[in-house]
Amino acid sequence: MALLTAQQITRYYETYHDVDVIFTREVIKSVGLLAKNCYLKHLGRQIPCVIYSTSLSGAKIIANVKSDTFVRIRSSKNAVSLRFSFQQNDKPDPLSFYVTCKIAGFNPYGKENRELNFVSLSYPQRPSDDLIKIVGGLLETNVNSKKRKEERIIVSVDSVQKLGLKSKDAVVYIQSVPRKCIVRDLSFGGTRLIIPGLAKFLQNKPAVLHLEFESKNEPVKLAGSIIRIEPISERDDIAAIAVAFDEQSVPLSYKMRINEYLSATRQSSKSAAATGE
Numbered sequence: 001m002a003l004l005t006a007q008q009i010t011r012y013y014e015t016y017h018d019v020d021v022i023f024t025r026e027v028i029k030s031v032g033l034l035a036k037n038c039y040l041k042h043l044g045r046q047i048p049c050v051i052y053s054t055s056l057s058g059a060k061i062i063a064n065v066k067s068d069t070f071v072r073i074r075s076s077k078n079a080v081s082l083r084f085s086f087q088q089n090d091k092p093d094p095l096s097f098y099v100t101c102k103i104a105g106f107n108p109y110g111k112e113n114r115e116l117n118f119v120s121l122s123y124p125q126r127p128s129d130d131l132i133k134i135v136g137g138l139l140e141t142n143v144n145s146k147k148r149k150e151e152r153i154i155v156s157v158d159s160v161q162k163l164g165l166k167s168k169d170a171v172v173y174i175q176s177v178p179r180k181c182i183v184r185d186l187s188f189g190g191t192r193l194i195i196p197g198l199a200k201f202l203q204n205k206p207a208v209l210h211l212e213f214e215s216k217n218e219p220v221k222l223a224g225s226i227i228r229i230e231p232i233s234e235r236d237d238i239a240a241i242a243v244a245f246d247e248q249s250v251p252l253s254y255k256m257r258i259n260e261y262l263s264a265t266r267q268s269s270k271s272a273a274a275t276g277e
Helices: 006-015 025-031 067-075 129-147 157-163 252-275
Strands: 039-042 045-054 058-064 079-086 095-108 116-122 169-174 177-186 190-196 206-211 220-232 235-245
Touching: 006 129, 025 129, 025 252, 039 067, 045 079, 058 095, 079 129, 095 129, 129 252, 157 252, 169 190, 177 206, 190 220, 206 235, 220 252
Parallel strands: none
Antiparallel strands: 039 045, 039 079, 045 058, 058 116, 079 095, 095 116, 169 177, 169 206, 177 190, 190 235, 206 220, 220 235
C-alpha cells in the first residue's frame, strides 16, 4: 500500500464518502480482501458474514442473524463493529481492523432461511484510515484510468522498482506467438515495446503483454492490439511497437499499480515545488 499523507487521506474521505465499492471477485483479488477473516462483532461475539460492499459511510453485508442475536443487537441500540482483513503485498501478516457501526436495517436474503439477512450498516464516525486508503485508492484508480489514460511512465531502473516489476524485459504474444521484448513505457491505456526482428507486418495484429511483478506468482496479462510501428534509426534488427490495451480486459490490479505510481510522482512534484527544489 502506498504511503499517503493525512491531507490525501482526508481528500479521499471527502471526495468518495458515499461512493460504494462492491466486492466482486476482481475487486477482492485486487485489494487482497480476506473474506474468511471478516465478521460482525457484537458484545464480544463473532457473527460470520460476507461483506457485499462498503463506502466510507457504511457497508452492506450478508449474515445469518439468529432470533436471540437479533434481540441482543436491538437491546444494545444496534451498535456493532465490522472487522475487515486484507492481505498485504509487502508484509506476511494481514492488515486487520474494526470499524464501529450502527445497524440501519435488516432484509431477509431469501425465503428458505429467514435468519439469513442482507444487513445495512452505517458508520457513525470516520472509519479507519486504512479503509479510507483502500476504498479511496480503488475509486481514484477508476477515475484516473479514464482521466489520465494516456499519461506514460517511462520504464527505467527507478520506475521498475517503484512499480514492483521484476524487470523491464518481458514477453509479448503476437498472434499467439511469444516474442521477447523490452518495455519502453506503460500507461493505463497501452504500452510501447522494443522487439527483435522485422515488425512491418504486425500492424493491427492482436498482442498480449505478460508482465512479471515481484508480488505475483503469475504474470499480469494485458491484451490489446498493435496500433503503430516505429522504426528505430539505423537499426534493422529491432523495432518499436505501440500496443493499445483492450480497456475492458485490463486487470484492476494493474490499474492500481499505475495509479499509485502516478499519484506518488505527482505528490513528489508538488512537494518539490513547495520547497523550491
